[in-house]
Amino acid sequence: MSDAFGQDVRLALDALWKVLLASLILGAGLPAVFALAIRSLASGRVIIGRAVAGVLLLVVAYGVVSGLLFIVASGQGKDVSFTHVIPQITEKPA
Template sequence: MHILTLALDGAWKVLLAGLVLGAGLPVVFAFGIRALAHGHNAEGRPHDAGVLPVPRSLGRPVAVVCFAIVLAAVGLGITYIVASGLGQQLSFEHIYPTLVPKK
């Protein structure tokens, strides 16, 4: 029974990491694209009336935040891969991630 508990404990952690990194980052990126595309017309006519949509003022900052989150996650992933290749590890002891020699 103890082995089953350990296996399920590890399985939910892997599932959570897969959802956050595997499906979560593309969802955040898609939300950023959607925020950029969200617009309205100055005259209130439908979009197919030949009037280009004017982007809403909140769409661009939301998109920038979404893209920054995705870029930070990609940067951390690349840093983790490079650190392991150089014989170091990624440490989060401070506010920002640092590379420290493996112990």
């Protein structure tokens, strides 16, 4: 039982650092980009500010759409691949 316990801990830690890394990029990085967009809108330089904000918001939208796609895919027992930049629904590896 103690072996299996150690194995469980090892497997969990293995998954955990990946969860942490991905979450930092998406969960802290995207809000920061969103904040930059708001700062850009408030910068006073109307045209450049809006253009920059638009680009930044597109980045955020990409993240949100990927998240949505992932929710839909996982509900159907599928996975999402990000290897081709545009996320694609794939079969879940067995």
